[in-house]
Every structure is written in C-alpha cells, then in structure tokens.
Amino acid sequence: MRLSEFCKGIQLGEEACRIIFGFRLEEEEYARWKEHFRTDRHSFFRHVTGEAGYRQKLLYLFARFAVDAYEEYRMRGIDDRVYFDTFSDIRIWSEVCFRDYGEYGIEEYNWLQEHVSLRLFRLGRMQFQPMAFDGESLKVGNYLVEKHQLVLNVHIPEGEPLTPQEVIRSISMARHFFRGIPSVYVCHSWLLYPGLSQVLKADSNIMKFQQLFHIYESDEQSREAERRIFNRLEANPEHYGEETNLQRAAKALLSAGGRLGSGCGVYIPDMI
Template sequence: MNLQSFCEGIRLNPEARQLLLDFQKDEAGYQQHKQQFYNDRLSFFDAVKQSSNYRQLFLYLYVRFAIDAYEEYVIRGIEEQIYFDTFSDIGLWCSNCKRDFGEYGIQEYDWLSEHIQLRLFKLGRLQFQPCVFDRELEVEGKKISKHQIVLGVHIPSGESLEAQQVEESFERAREFFRGITPIFICNSWMLYPNLSEVLQPSSNIMQFQKKFSIYQVDHEARQAEERIFNKLCSDPSEYDELSSLQRNAKAYLMAGKKLGTGFGIKI
C-alpha cells in the first residue's frame, strides 16, 4: 500500500492529498512518533500537539500509520474494501477539520487512533468495535454479564441510514466477529427516546432506534446538537435551519426542552 493508492481508496479530498505530498517529515522522526504512539498514546498526543501545525501533522502521521497497518489486514485475511471503508473516516474527519478550523488536518486524533490499532472496523454502513459491557442486564429474557465482550456500534455521518443497509451491516458484523456473541450496544443521540417528538416514526433514525432496547438515558448530553448543527451554541436561536431536522430540533430546543443521548442494546 502506498500513499497514492491509500488516498484514492479512501477518496481523500484532493487538497488534503496535496498537503500530504508536500508534508516534510524525516523518516527517523516518523519512526519515533510511531513508536511513541504504540507505547504511550497519551504522551504521543501531547508531543504532536506541541507542533504549530499539529492538525496537519496528525493527518500525515495517521495516514502513514494506516498505510503501515495494511500489512496486518492482509495477515488477518481482511478484505481490502473493509480496509478502505474503515479508514475512510480519516477523510471524513479531515473534511470536518476544514469546516471547523479552516484547515485540512485531524482534530479527532483520539477517536481515529482506534482505527489505527485495528480496534474498530466499518462493515457497510456502520462501524463496530469489540468492547467490555459495564453492567449486568437482562434483555428479552437474555442475561448479559458484566465484563462480557459485546460489539459497540457507531454511526458515521455523511451517509443515509437506510434500513436495509443497516441490517446488512449487522449481518456482516455477525460474520466478521465470529468469536463474539452478537450482542450490539450503542450510545448515540439517535437513541434518545424523546426524538419521537422531533422526527416522524417513519424516519430512518427512528427506525434505527427501534432496533434497540434503551436501558439508560443521558438528558444532559449535547451530542445531538453537535451532530445536527455541527456546533454548540448556548442560545438555540443561533442555530441554522437548513434542513427539516434542524428546524424541528431548533424549535424543540427553543421550547426549553433537551436533546440528550440514549444507551441501547440489540440482541
């Protein structure tokens, strides 16, 4: 895997590609960063953030790390499309960085480190990540033990959430993680029960929510506002109204109500 093939595979923005081609980093310095990343991730973050262009440096390093990780994908027999789909998140967050900070780079360096370490995979529409369940729970007559390995579900932005694509992702996850009991957990604004006051029951988000049994709610979380409006404002009247979801969510918030997150489990 080389830089050009990787950038084409994840469909990285042409301007971001040029940034990578122009980036100056000696090989010894790269290897030092790589060793620090795998030995002590937090100190690696701190070291990179000392750079004046740390967002561009994170982008350069993560692309290099991802290219190096290709060999491990091959060893494990994971198909190339899953590799590109998984690391397409780099392109997504690179574009978000441009939107939020006016420059191509990576700000979500902690999140993307999971992909680099092969702890998370995108299988169709959804991302999946083996994790340890934090409690005992009984759902639909089935007991889930504390510390049991389950599959965390993440919903990347930028694509529709069609029911068929969602179900295909769950099926792919059951096959991909054959050694793990197919119990799925998800913490997302899309699972907030009161979304039913904002969205139609037929909406893709509400159909997705119906797949889960909600076992906990955080009314104070503001992830919904971040995802719907791409920013946080102390005064909801400042939010945009560029889509029906934004209009409905803004009206809901201006009425003094909250949009939190839900914790759901799917057996």
C-alpha cells in the same frame, strides 16, 4: 500499500492529499513518532498537539499509520474493501476539520487511534468495536447481558443515509466478521435518545434504527445531538440555523425549553 494508493482508496480530497504529499518528515523522525505513538499515546498526542500546524501533521501521521496497518490486515485475511472503508474515517474527519476549523487536518485524533490499532472496523454503513460491556447486567428478552462480557460497540459515521436495509446489511457483515463474539450490539448515541420522537417522524431512518434497540439509559445533559444536528454548539438555541426539517424541529424544541440528549441501547438480533 503505497501512500498514493491509500489516499485514492479512501477517496481523500485533493487539498488533503496535497498536505500529505507535501509534508516533510525524515524517515528516522517518522519512526520515532510511530514508536512514541505505540508506547505512550497520551504523551504522543500531547507533544504533537503542542506544535504549530498539528492538525496537518496528524493527518500525515495517521495516513502513514494506516498504510503501515495494511500488512496486519493482510495477515488476518481481511478484505481490502473493509480496510478502505474503515480508514475512510480519515477522509471524513479531515473534512469535518475543514468545516469546523477552516483547514484540512485531523482534530479527532483520540478516535482514530482505534482504527490504526485494529480495534475498530467499518462493515458497510456502520462501525463495530469489540469491547467489554460496561453497564450493569441487563435482561434483554430472554438474553442476559452480563457486566464485562464481550459485546460489539456500534458507531455510525457521518455520510450516507442510515436506511434499515443498510443497518441490517452491516449487522449481517458483523456477525460473519466477528465470529466467536456474541451477536450483542451496544450503542451510545444521540440517535438513541427517546426524546427524538418529538422532532422526527416514526418512519424516519433514525427512528427505525432506534426502534431496534432496547434503550436502558438516557443522558439528559449530553449535547451530542445538538452538535451533530447543527455541527456546532450555541448557548442560545435561537442562534442555530434552520436549513433542514430536523434543524427546524430541533431548534423549536430547544427554544421552548426542551432538551435533546443521548441514549444507550442494546440490540440482539432474533431475541427482541
């Protein structure tokens, strides 16, 4: 896998590509950074983010790490489509970095370490991450989710609409991809906050997604919903924009003293 092929495969924008191909790093130095990442990630991130222009350096390094991960994908027999879809997060987060900081690069570096370590995969519209269930034992229908049992953590990257058809397609792909892991899907997200029913119609894609899950916990203090809906946080909700119906409804709720938090839920196909 060549770096140019990788950038084309994840549909990285022209300016972000220019940063990567214009970055000057000797191979010996790259090897040292890669080993530092492999052996002590906390120290690695501390050192990189202590440098000027660290967001661009992280964009370059994560692109290189992703290219290096391709051989492991091939050894595991994982399809190229899954590879490019998974690492399209580098494109997504480079664009988020431009939106939030006015420059292409990577700020969401802790998250992307999961991708290059082959601990997270995008299958269709959603991402899946094997993990030990960290809640207390939970009865869902006739199924008991045990504390510390292996489950699939679900993440929803920015992008295309979260239609019911795409959700079911992703779940079907995950059941095939993660053979041997129980089809127990756990999600911690603002999309599962029960109070969203105050700002969204019942037939919206988000509410249909939420209705799949048995919601077992809510976090009223989380402001993830505000960050995702408005792309920033404001102390005074009156300062939020009103460019979409969701923004207008959410702003009205928050301005009236309401809250938008997050929720934790479990989805077990054919058992709920």
